Amino acid sequence: MFWRILSRIARRRGSPPQAPSLALLLATGYTVASFAIVAIITSLLYFGLASNLKKLSEQILADELDVCRALIQARSNDSRALREEVEVDSAVRRYQKFYIRVLDDKGHALFTTPGMDQEMSTGRIAQEAAGQNGNIFWLKASSGKPYRAVVTKVSRGSAGLDLWTIQLTMDLSQEVEVLSQHRIWIWGVLAIAAILCPRMGIASAKWGTRPLREVSETASHISSSTLSARIQVQSYPLEIATLANSFNAMLQRLEDSFVRLSRFSADIAHELRTPVNNIRGEAEVALARPRTGEEYSDALGACLEESVRLSELIESLLFLARSESPGDHLKKKQQDICALLSAVRDYYEASALESGITLHLHCDGAVAAQVDGPLLQRALGNLVSNALAHTAAGGAVSLNAAKQSQHLRIEVKDTGSGIPSEALLKVFDRFYRADPARTRNSGGTGLGLSIVRQIVFLHGGDVKIESQVGEGTTVSLTLPVSGEADV
């Protein structure tokens, strides 16, 4: 509500609406709430007092009326008692000023409290009482004083001789004075509340939002070189401590990503430098002196080989970068997984044969899944190429696929050199090679398993690697199966 009002004012002034500060909202909320509470309580007290005073004066009027009625009805022959009641100044009347006038059946005043005629005439009261049906009513005297009055008819004597009228009025000046003094008090209290409530609201909002300001202060000083800074949460209230903890956790994640990114950039530069240096070296050596056609051809061949390696590396990096950005990279289709594995086997069969390794394929019946065929083929190709690269002649590599309830499990198993357990945790990291000297020479970039993991994650699956040094390695992919294929 408050925010809407501020936005409207800002729009009218032509400036873009800006969210009000939390301290301002809290201070305003506190001020409005506390002022409203003070105003409600003081008003309730005032109306309570007014109602009690009214009840009290009505009670006095009723009691006095009862006395007069009793005197007229029961002691109709004893006019002295009635005269005393009406005309003699009593202690009660001095405190609660009321006037009585008793009229006979012809409307002539029989008894009148001294001073009543100056305040209000018989006719004036009769006129005001018309239509009140004997109820108590309010009227203003000729002096301007407020009165509460009641008029009633009483039959004289137990035999009901004739009908007399009692006019009873009560001066309300005191009651009005008390109430007006209370009103002054209430205005005073409200004026003090109007000054104190905003001040207390601002002070408590400032005090309450102090930790937030400290958090934002810390946040404003954080840059790429100070990502290790953390907010000290111990002294903060629970809500702010939770926020600060989340903020610290976010900083931790940012720091981790930043470190990973820096390492990755350094790795990329390093990996690109090797083939570029090789190409440059080959070209410099070739141009150092005149060469035969065959020597130039060899140099160009070496340059081409390095260029191919370079473009493969760039292509792999591009693939990883693209697959991490949001968007649907997959072109999923219902695929016969056995046919896909068989294509991978056919592709690597010749090279396995050349290395003296047996390449098996075990497919458990008709296994089908919604996958991006070329991408999955690429992942499996990376795994088979790793297996072949780390298995000695006479060893075996097997490709297995089986359906397990709602999942498809594909395994690439070899009887090769295996991976040491300390390296096993890092093999999915980009540019990681368990045996750098060997794999770099054989052209490995250390991106193969990262790409496998990325492809599996894009399919909503999972990848695991198990290995025993000297016994072999098994990489298993678990992919969700969303439908059966017509195979």
Ligand SMILES: Nc1ncnc2c1ncn2[C@@H]1O[C@H](COP(=O)(O)OP(=O)(O)OP(=O)(O)O)[C@@H](O)[C@H]1O
């Ligand atoms: N089947 C395996 N047997 C033994 N070691 C393996 C096996 N697969 C992977 N590794 C180890 O894990 C490392 C990372 O493998 P990855 O496929 O990511 O990179 P690479 O094969 O070195 O290079 P790339 O695949 O990018 O050409 C390899 O360098 C290798 O040391």
Ligand SMILES: [Mg+2]
């Ligand atoms: Mg590899």
